[in-house]
Amino acid sequence: MACDLKDDNILIEKYKEYHAAGNAWPEITASIKDAGVLDMEIYLTGNRLFMIMEVNETFDFQKKAKMDAENKKVQEWETLMQNFQQELPWAPKGIKWLPLDCIFKLEQ
Known part of the structure; x- marks a missing residue:
């Protein structure tokens, strides 16, 4: 999957802090x-x-x-992450994370 962060060094560093070992919310x-x-x-x-x-x-x-939509804490996290993330330029409206196509694999 791929997603872009807003191109702001302060926001990127804060996003990294939220995802550092032990910092992600346990409910997430x-x-x-x-x-x-x-x-x-x-x-x-x-x-x-x-x-x-x-x-x-x-x-x-x-x-x-569906599970995420029904989980209040996940929705709170997603709202928080919207401060940092942005859609890829070719993403459908409202979709932040896009799947990647594997085009090469060394070992089959």
Whole structure:
């Protein structure tokens, strides 16, 4: 997945603080795991984020979206993150994180 941050060094540093080890809200990490995500990493270059998720067989993006919509704490987190994130230029309106297409893999 990919998403852009607002191109502001102060905001980028604050976003990194929210995501530093131990700083993400426990309710958020619990909701991620409850959706079937086994592991998640977010990488940053400039103001572009890349997320890699390892999921189990129960994970489904639509199910995760429904779970998030029904979780008050996740909605609070998403509202907070809107201060930092912005849509990719080619993203549909209202969609921040876009899936990536794998175009190369060294080991098949």
